[in-house]
Amino acid sequence: xxxxxxxxxxxxxxxxxxxxxxxxxxxxxxxxxxxxxxxxxxxxxxxxxxxxxxxxxxxxxxxxxxxxxxxxxxxxxxxxxxxxxxxxxxxxxxxxxxxxxxxxxxxxxxxxxxxxxxxxxxxxxxxxxxxxxxxxxxxxxxxxxxxxxxxxxxxxxxxxxxxxxxxxxxxxxxxxxxxxxxxxxxxxxxxxxxxxxxxxxxxxxxxxxxxxxxxxxxxxxxxxxxxxxxxxxxxxxxxxxxxxxxxxxxxxxxxxxxxxxxxxxxxxxxxxxxxxxxxxxxxxxxxxxxxxxxxxxxxxxxxxxxxxxxxxxxxxxxxxxxxxxxxxxxxxxxxxxxxx
Amino acid sequence: xxxxxxxxxxxxxxxxxxxxxxxxxxxxxxxxxxxxxxxxxxxxxxxxxxxxxxxxxxxxxxxxxxxxxxxxxxxxxxxxxxxxxxxxxxxxxxxxxxxxxxxxxxxxxxxxxxxxxxxxxxxxxxxxxxxxxxxxxxxxxxxxxxxxxxxxxxxxxxxxxxxxxxxxxxxxxxxxxxxxxxxxxxxxxxxxxxxxxxxxxxxxxxxxxxxxxxxxxxxxxxxxxxxxxxxxxxxxxxxxxxxxxxxxxxxxxxxxxxxxxxxxxxxxxxxxxxxxxxxxxxxxxxxxxxxxxxxxxxxxxxxxxxxxxxxxxxxxxxxxxxxxxxxxxxxxxxxxxxxx
Numbered sequence: 001x002x003x004x005x006x007x008x009x010x011x012x013x014x015x016x017x018x019x020x021x022x023x024x025x026x027x028x029x030x031x032x033x034x035x036x037x038x039x040x041x042x043x044x045x046x047x048x049x050x051x052x053x054x055x056x057x058x059x060x061x062x063x064x065x066x067x068x069x070x071x072x073x074x075x076x077x078x079x080x081x082x083x084x085x086x087x088x089x090x091x092x093x094x095x096x097x098x099x100x101x102x103x104x105x106x107x108x109x110x111x112x113x114x115x116x117x118x119x120x121x122x123x124x125x126x127x128x129x130x131x132x133x134x135x136x137x138x139x140x141x142x143x144x145x146x147x148x149x150x151x152x153x154x155x156x157x158x159x160x161x162x163x164x165x166x167x168x169x170x171x172x173x174x175x176x177x178x179x180x181x182x183x184x185x186x187x188x189x190x191x192x193x194x195x196x197x198x199x200x201x202x203x204x205x206x207x208x209x210x211x212x213x214x215x216x217x218x219x220x221x222x223x224x225x226x227x228x229x230x231x232x233x234x235x236x237x238x239x240x241x242x243x244x245x246x247x248x249x250x251x252x253x254x255x256x257x258x259x260x261x262x263x264x265x266x267x268x269x270x271x272x273x274x275x276x277x278x279x280x281x282x283x284x285x286x287x288x289x290x291x292x293x294x295x296x297x298x299x300x301x302x303x304x305x306x307x308x309x310x311x312x313x314x315x316x317x318x319x320x321x322x323x324x325x326x327x328x329x330x331x332x333x334x335x336x337x338x339x340x
Numbered sequence: 341x342x343x344x345x346x347x348x349x350x351x352x353x354x355x356x357x358x359x360x361x362x363x364x365x366x367x368x369x370x371x372x373x374x375x376x377x378x379x380x381x382x383x384x385x386x387x388x389x390x391x392x393x394x395x396x397x398x399x400x401x402x403x404x405x406x407x408x409x410x411x412x413x414x415x416x417x418x419x420x421x422x423x424x425x426x427x428x429x430x431x432x433x434x435x436x437x438x439x440x441x442x443x444x445x446x447x448x449x450x451x452x453x454x455x456x457x458x459x460x461x462x463x464x465x466x467x468x469x470x471x472x473x474x475x476x477x478x479x480x481x482x483x484x485x486x487x488x489x490x491x492x493x494x495x496x497x498x499x500x501x502x503x504x505x506x507x508x509x510x511x512x513x514x515x516x517x518x519x520x521x522x523x524x525x526x527x528x529x530x531x532x533x534x535x536x537x538x539x540x541x542x543x544x545x546x547x548x549x550x551x552x553x554x555x556x557x558x559x560x561x562x563x564x565x566x567x568x569x570x571x572x573x574x575x576x577x578x579x580x581x582x583x584x585x586x587x588x589x590x591x592x593x594x595x596x597x598x599x600x601x602x603x604x605x606x607x608x609x610x611x612x613x614x615x616x617x618x619x620x621x622x623x624x625x626x627x628x629x630x631x632x633x634x635x636x637x638x639x640x641x642x643x644x645x646x647x648x649x650x651x652x653x654x655x656x657x658x659x660x661x662x663x664x665x666x667x668x669x670x671x672x673x674x675x676x677x678x679x680x
Contacts, residue, residue, distance in 0.1 A: 174584050175549050201584075202539075202577045206546015209515050225614075237542040237614055240623045244514050244541075253623075254646060257616050273613050274565075274577055276597050283580045283593075306594060 006248040008043035008218045010194065011235055013264060014074065015086050017226030019050035021267050023063040027073045029263065030065075033223070034077035036259025041251040042235070043218070044082040044107055047074040050228075052111060053085045053100055054092035067096065068103055075104030082106040086137065089119045094126050101130045109165065111137040113318060114144055117152045117159075124159040135194070137165040142172040142285050143316050146181045150188055163192040163218065168207065171200025171230065171278065172285035172313075175210040182214035194218030197233045199225060200282025202274045204233035209241060219249075223260035224268065229288050230278035236260050280306050284313030294325050301329045308332065346588040348383035348558045350534065351575055353604060354414065355426050357566030359390035361607050363403035367413045369603065370405075373563070374417035376599025381591040382575070383558070384422040384447055387414040390568075392451060393425050393440055394432035407436065408443055415444030422446040426477065429459045434466050441470045449505065451477040453658060454484055457492045457499075464499040475534070477505040482512040482625050483656050486521045490528055503532040503558065508547065511540025511570065511618065512625035512653075515550040522554035534558030537573045539565060540622025542614045544573035549581060559589075563600035564608065569628050570618035576600050620646050624653030634665050641669045648672070 014033055018025060025033075030047065037045045047070055049055035049063045056063040063070070067085075075083050084107035085100050086092075097108060108127045110120045120136060127134045136156035141149055153164050166181060178195065185193050195211040197204040197220070208219050221238045225231035239251045281288055290312060298305035311328050354373055358365060365373075370387065377385045387410055389395035389403045396403040403410070407425075415423050424447035425440050426432075437448060448467045450460045460476060467474045476496035481489055493504050506521060518535065525533050535551040537544040537560070548559050565574035579591045621628055630652060638645035651668050 172584075174581050175546065176553070176585065199542075201581050202542075202545035202574060203549070203581065205542035206515065206549065209543070209546065210550070213516070234542060234614060236616065237619050237622075240619055241514050241541050241543065244512075244623065245516065254644070257619070257646075261616050271611050271613065273611065274574060276576065276601050279577050279580055279597070282577075283584065304594070306597075 004245070004247050006250070007212055007216060007242065009235065009239065009249050009251055010044045010046060010084060010218055010220050011037050011042045011222060012046040012220050012232065013037070013222040013226050013235070015046040015048050015052070016050060016228070016232055017222040017264070018063070019228040020226050020231070020272065021269065023049050023056065023061050025070070026064060027069065029267065030070055030073045031077045032263040033259060034074045036255060036263060038078050038081045039252060040256035040259060042081055043250065044084040045074065045078060046084040046086060046109065047071060048085045052088045052092045054096040055088065057091070060091070068099055071100060071103035071105055082133070084109060086111050087123060089123055094123065097123065097126055098130065101132060105132065107133040107135065109135040109137040111139055114138045114141045114149060115152060117156045120156070121159050124161055128160055134161045135163050135165055136161040137167060137196070139167045139169045140318060141166045141181070142168055142170065142177060146184045149181060150184055153185060153189060157189055157191055161191060163194060164189065165194040165196055165218065165220070167196040168198060170285045170287060171198030171204070171282040173207060174201070174203065175207055178207045178211045179214045182211045182216055186215035192217035194220065196220035198227065198282070199230040199232065199274060200278040205237055205241060208233050208238055209245070212247065223256065223264040225272045226264055226268065227272070229281065230274045231272035280309050284309035286312050286317055287319050289319050290317070290322055290325065293322055297325050297329045301333045303329055303332055344585070344587050346590070347552055347556060347582065349575065349579065349589050349591055350384045350386060350424060350558055350560050351377050351382040351562060352386040352560050352572065353377070353562040353566050353575070355386040355388050355392070356390060356568070356572055357562040357604070358403070359568040360566050360571070360612065361609065363389050363396065363401050365410070366404060367409065369607065370410060370413045371417045372603040373599060374414045374421070376595060376603060378418050378421045379592060380596035380599060382421055383590065384424040385414065385418060386424040386426060386449065387411060388425045392428045392432050394436040395428065397431070400431070408439055411440060411443035411445055422473070424449060426451050427463060429463055434463065437463065437466055438470065441472060445472065447473040447475065449475040449477040451479055454478045454481045454489060455492060457496045460496070461499050464501055468500055474501045475503050475505055476501040477507060477536070479507045479509045480658060481506045481521070482508055482510065482517060486524045489521060490524055493525060493529060497529055497531055501531060503534060504529065505534040505536055505558065505560070507536040508538060510625045510627060511538030511544070511622040513547060514541070514543065515547055518547045518551045519554045522551050522556055526555035532557035534560065536560035538567065538622070539570040539572065539614060540618040545577055545581060548573050548578055549585070552582070552587065563596065563604040565612045566604055566608065567612070569621065570614045571612035620649050624649035626652050626657055627659050629659050630657070630662055630665065633662055637665050637669045641673045643669055643672055
């Protein structure tokens with residue numbers, strides 16, 4: 001197609017997209033979508049509960065199907081496209097990983113908060129032992145500097161991972177954030193680098209392209225942008241844009257468009273778009289788990305919830321720290337009182 | 341705010357956004373939105389029929405209000421934010437321009453197909469004579485090379501325009517297309533440069549940021565992305581992204597978010613999002629006026645309409661050439677027959 005560097009697409013419709021359907025993909029959905037991804041020529045299809053294998057819990061939402069059922073169904077529909085799973089250490093176990101391998105999984109992406117790669121070392125080793133392709137998947141990477149990120153990624157590289165992903169989990173990065181990080185990682189690391197974007201600020205495609213120009217080897221996407229909130233990088237326009245740039249992604253645009261239109265679009269329960277809600281979360285750089293509680297507390301304290309979100313972002317809160325909303329609101333109300 | 345170069349936002353919710361509401365903005369809509377744009381600190385608010393002043397016709401759709409009513413209403417609601425109109429020579433007349441001036445308009449953007457700036461010379465001269473700020477607004481600029489575009493823009497500059505806009509009218513450009521053009525224009529022209537994007541490929545925000553980094557002075561946007569098809573660059577996330585980049589746009593993000601949410605969102609009749617329809621139009625680089633007819637003819641000839649769109653794009657068709665669809669379909673059917 002051209003002499004430009006090719007890029008591989010990992011489609012995560014059936015994993016990160018699962019959040020948008022409350023993890024209710026049926027076996028028929030998985031078969032149809034996997035067949036479409038195979039025809040669409042993506043490098044890998046990631047399939048599992050939205051929170052990864054072992055993620056089907058009361059806290060994260062029960063999936064319709066067991067990991068085993070999802071993965072054997074997907075494996076039966078895939079041939080050249082590799083089957084991938086996500087695993088969050090603590091949620092997914094070593095045992096889950098073995099089951100995944102038995103079901104035909106070829107790639108595991110071990111997902112950690114950007115500063116906590118050390119929790120992944122045992123999972124990486126086991127995955128390598130049982131013959132999986134292993135990716136270290138760093139979440140919320142907007143929270144630390146490019147240099148810090150590089151440090152943690154070097155550690156991942158020392159564990160023997162095959163490639164490393166940077167996820168903009170809150171959709172909080174602007175193009176220059178992406179460019180600076182990807183350039184540094186490409187310069188200092190030996191393994192291939194991937195990027196996973198969310199579209200909170202409407203930048204998922206733009207950031208992916210800027211990341212490609214900075215040297216990316218892999219890009220994540222989902223059909224129709226299926227994903228939490230404003231969704232992920234949508235596969236169809238991403239491939240269209242790469243085609244226009246004469247970058248070989250190995251993909252068949254029309255097959256992906258058809259699959260998204262026929263089998264993913266009908267499953268969408270809320271419109272996947274940039275809203276004021278997604279925008280403020282991306283602007284502040286925090287997870288959506290903070291959203292409703294902050295609205296409620298803002299009303300109680302007569303504050304603009306946006307001010308709470310921005311303050312939370314400045315404090316670099318992560319999932320699990322939702323209790324801080326009340327402290328912050330109380331403090332802001334006190335500050336207002338003192339100022340008046 | 342920072343030492344980075346500032347950028348001015350021209351909001352065209354009440355002009356290009358008008359297409360999405362079939363030109364049915366009421367006086368109340370105009371007042372509320374203009375007040376919100378004033379509070380939001382945008383440089384200018386463009387108000388007129390979607391096809392510009394004089395655009396309210398049977399062919400382009402009748403507006404609810406006359407130009408005079410729209411403009412006097414808007415002028416009454418604006419103070420620091422300038423009132424702008426679009427004028428397409430042939431549709432808008434010299435007389436319309438005088439009316440606009442009487443109503444309090446300060447800026448006219450004279451819109452031409454990218455190769456046809458010569459039709460604008462008289463309008464530019466009159467606009468300058470009556471004391472308007474004049475912008476030459478080049479449409480469908482993906483169709484010609486950066487060098488050709490520069491040539492036509494130099495001509496516009498020689499007419500004495502105050503600034504020049506490049507519009508990606510079909511949402512067909514990728515970031516490198518923008519960067520190459522803006523860098524060249526900034527190097528070779530003396531007047532400020534603006535960019536108007538459509539979101540067909542999900543790149544409106546990304547392209548606007550890349551354009552800023554290449555030197556843009558103005559960026560167009562609409563609240564909630566209101567506009568034809570997949571819409572325009574949405575003002576709210578654009579300003580959020582500029583804030584994150586510490587670029588001063590003079591805007592108040594929350595005021596814009598509130599205005600979009602309260603007064604624009606309720607007017608939206610179709611969801612403003614990237615769809616397979618917007619995608620293929622952006623991919624092929626053609627106007628939406630080709631869409632339905634190509635679908636119908638594709639069915640008649642048993643062709644994939646996407647192949648027709650791409651062929652039309654290769655031929656660089658523009659609005660008014662919709663009759664070519666039939667010729668192309670006939671030819672493609674003949675080619676298929678010969679190949680079988």
